[in-house]
Structures are given as C-alpha cells and as structure tokens.
Amino acid sequence: MTLTTEAPAQETPDAGGIPSFQVTLRLRRFNPESDTEARWEDHTLTMHGTDRVLDALHKIKWEYDGSLTFRRSCAHGICGSDAMRINGRNRLACKTLLKDLPLDKPISVEPIKGLAVLKDLVVDMEPFYEAYKSIMPFLVTSGNDPSRERRQSPEERERFDDTTKCILCAACTTSCPVYWSDGQYFGPQAIVGAHRFIFDSRDEGSEERLEILNDREGVWRCRTTFNCTDACPRGIEVTKAIQEVKQALLFRRV
Amino acid sequence: MTATTIAAPRTPRRSRGRTNTELYAWLFMRISGVLLMVLVFGHLFVNLMIGDGINALDFAFVAGKWADPFWQIWDLLMLWLAMIHGTNGLRTIINDYAERDQLRMWLKVGLYTATAITIVLGTLVIFTFDPCPAEAAADLLPSFCPAP
Numbered sequence: 001m002t003l004t005t006e007a008p009a010q011e012t013p014d015a016g017g018i019p020s021f022q023v024t025l026r027l028r029r030f031n032p033e034s035d036t037e038a039r040w041e042d043h044t045l046t047m048h049g050t051d052r053v054l055d056a057l058h059k060i061k062w063e064y065d066g067s068l069t070f071r072r073s074c075a076h077g078i079c080g081s082d083a084m085r086i087n088g089r090n091r092l093a094c095k096t097l098l099k100d101l102p103l104d105k106p107i108s109v110e111p112i113k114g115l116a117v118l119k120d121l122v123v124d125m126e127p128f129y130e131a132y133k134s135i136m137p138f139l140v141t142s143g144n145d146p147s148r149e150r151r152q153s154p155e156e157r158e159r160f161d162d163t164t165k166c167i168l169c170a171a172c173t174t175s176c177p178v179y180w181s182d183g184q185y186f187g188p189q190a191i192v193g194a195h196r197f198i199f200d201s202r203d204e205g206s207e208e209r210l211e212i213l214n215d216r217e218g219v220w221r222c223r224t225t226f227n228c229t230d231a232c233p234r235g236i237e238v239t240k241a242i243q244e245v246k247q248a249l250l251f252r253r254v
Numbered sequence: 255m256t257a258t259t260i261a262a263p264r265t266p267r268r269s270r271g272r273t274n275t276e277l278y279a280w281l282f283m284r285i286s287g288v289l290l291m292v293l294v295f296g297h298l299f300v301n302l303m304i305g306d307g308i309n310a311l312d313f314a315f316v317a318g319k320w321a322d323p324f325w326q327i328w329d330l331l332m333l334w335l336a337m338i339h340g341t342n343g344l345r346t347i348i349n350d351y352a353e354r355d356q357l358r359m360w361l362k363v364g365l366y367t368a369t370a371i372t373i374v375l376g377t378l379v380i381f382t383f384d385p386c387p388a389e390a391a392a393d394l395l396p397s398f399c400p401a402p
Binding site: 181216220221 | 346
C-alpha cells in the first residue's frame with residue numbers, strides 16, 4: 001500500500017492483518033560452564049506469518065532467556081553468520097520463514113555439524129576458515145602492476161560467476177558427510193572459493209590451487225552426495241563447481 | 255644459503271611430494287565402473303539367457319568356456335576390475351569412517367590381504383583349470399574331452 005493518494009480499496013477488517021500462530025522451537029543448548037552435554041530446550045511462542053526463525057530466536061533471547069547464544073549480523077542473508085541446522089537441514093535462520101516449516105511439530109534448531117560447539121548455536125569456525133585460507137583466496141598475478149584495471153570480457157566473468165556468490169556461512173561444508181567424519185577434508189566451501197579464482201581469467205595462481213586441491217584431502221574425497229548444493233542458501237551449484245575442479249585437474253585445462 | 259633465505263611470497267609450495275594417486279584412483283573408479291557394466295551384464299546374458307539359459311549351467315559349460323582364451327580374458331578382466339574397484343571403494347569408506355590411525359591401518363591391511371588372496375587364487379584357477387579331470391564321470395565333462 002504505497003499509493004496513498006488513491007481512494008482506499010474495499011478494506012476488510014483483516015486487510016493487512018498478519019496471521020499469527022503458535023510455534024514450538026526445540027533448541028539445542030549447551031553451556032560450556034555448566035553443561036557436560038548438550039540438551040534440548042522447548043519454547044512455545046506466538047509468532048506471525050512474516051517472521052523468520054531468526055525472529056523467533058530474537059524473541060526468546062530478548063524476552064525469555066537472555067543467555068541464548070547465536071551469531072547473526074545483517075539478518076538479511078548476506079553476512080552468512082547465522083547458518084544453523086533447522087529441522088535437520090542447514091539453512092540461514094534469517095532466510096527461513098516459520099510459515100514454510102511444518103508447525104504442528106516442534107522446529108528443531110541445532111548448531112551446524114562437524115565443527116566444535118562453543119556455546120548453544122555458536123561453533124568454532126576456525127577450522128573452516130583455515131581450509132579457506134589454504135586455497136589462497138586472493139588474486140595471484142605476476143609482473144608489474146598494470147596502469148589500468150585488469151580487463152575481462154563478460155563471458156570470462158560468467159565462467160566463475162556462480163561461485164562469487166559465496167558468503168562463507170559454512171552451510172555446505174557442515175552438511176557434507178565426509179567433512180563430518182573427517183575434519184581433514186577441505187570441504188565444499190574451500191573448493192568453491194578455489195573455483196572462484198581457478199576459473200578467473202585474470203588469476204595466475206590456478207596451477208598451485210589445483211595442486212593443493214589434488215591433495216589426499218582435496219577434491220577426490222568428494223562423494224558427490226549433493227548435500228552441499230541442497231544446503232547452499234545462495235543457490236550455488238556447489239557439487240557442479242567441485243566436479244569442474246576435478247575435470248580441470250583431470251585434463252589440466254583451465 | 256643459510257637461514258636468511260626467505261622464499262618469495264609466491265614461491266609454489268612443493269614441499270610435500272606431489273602425487274596424483276587420488277586422481278588416478280578416482281579415474282579408475284569411473285573407467286572400471288563402465289567396463290564392469292559391460293562385462294557383468296555380458297556375463298549374465300551369456301550364462302543365463304542364451305541357449306538353454308540357466309539349465310545349461312554345469313561343470314561342462316564352465317569348463318567349455320574356460321577352454322576358450324576369449325572367456326579366460328573376459329573372466330580375468332572381470333575378476334581384476336571388480337576386485338580392485340570394490341577394494342578401492344572400501345578403502346575410501348575406511349578413510350572416511352575409521353578415525354583412529356591404528357584401526358584404519360589394520361582394516362586396510364585386512365582388506366588388501368583379502369583382495370590379494372582372492373585375485374591370486376582366481377587368476378590361478380582361470381589359467382590352470384583342467385577341463386577334463388581324469389577320474390570324473392564322462393557325462394559331466396565337456397564334449398571335447400578325450401574318451402577315458
């Protein structure tokens with residue numbers, strides 16, 4: 001309703017009214033200072049059709065239990081801070097509408113798997129960042145600095161466009177069964193990060209990045225289960241990117 | 255050249271021996287998988303569908319097949335590819351799920367031993383198979399055996 005000059009349309013008493021409903025959130029809580037093990041905790045709230053899981057978490061934290069700990073920054077699906085396991089699937093709490101989830105059962109909210117839980121929904125992201133760093137996520141060039149920008153055609157840009165969308169939320173890496181069972185694996189996100197530079201026409205470090213990913217714990221540990229592609233809140237075709245890196249390694253054609 | 259040597263920032267890291275083992279293992283799985291589809295379904299078709307089908311299967315049938323170099327090579331390929339394909343698959347599962355180094359090693363030792371025994375034994379049988387054992391009843395033997 002942005003056009004205020006027009007005569008109001010047939011206003012029903014409910015127009016603009018947002019439906020509200022009861023929802024139970026089943027949170028996985030862990031306090032390192034008092035708990036030896038994580039425990040489940042239920043909260044039943046009245047929420048609205050426009051609310052996201054993050055709003056429910058806020059409501060709990062702000063109105064019921066201030067000790068609930070989780071990460072979030074922008075709250076609009078850009079910063080990638082609030083990836084969590086909602087109803088058994090990795091999603092961003094700020095992009096998951098409550099009304100899209102089955103409300104007759106409690107909605108489970110857990111920290112992402114495969115990384116050590118620090119408190120409640122906060123995990124230690126360091127191993128994840130470590131894997132990202134190891135694939136050299138920066139432009140590698142040789143020679144003198146050019147006096148103008150490094151030109152690239154739209155087609156050359158298109159080649160790696162998909163993997164530039166990554167927000168490092170770790171939803172993909174922590175949905176990967178190989179990553180769960182063996183933390184040595186680079187994980188899908190690091191491979192996506194490498195893909196973004198390997199297929200960049202301006203970059204000259206591809207050979208070395210490919211060599212890093214050719215490692216025992218590199219792309220060959222991928223089992224093509226597509227969990228990462230399902231999990232990605234940005235819709236990146238992660239498994240496809242991994243397959244493209246495998247192909248590049250196989251044919252050494254980048 | 256003493257400790258003062260500092261590698262240039264972009265010197266490629268080549269400290270760990272670079273191998274393509276995992277690449278070849280991965281590639282082998284794809285190629286052997288495709289070959290095994292042909293070999294296994296070919297095997298099933300020839301043994302179970304052609305002629306009398308399953309009823310034709312007896313000692314003479316197998317002995318007759320293994321007297322032919324074509325089927326010797328066919329079965330040998332099937333044996334080797336299937337064994338190595340399966341072993342490599344189990345190796346990756348062990349790598350994925352066995353977390354303790356000791357357990358990992360022993361599982362793999364067991365796996366490789368079983369594979370080696372099966373491959374050696376199978377190969378031996380294919381090449382040293384005697385289609386006309388001397389003391390066998392004549393009606394069980396393939397037709398090309400000399401009459402006792």
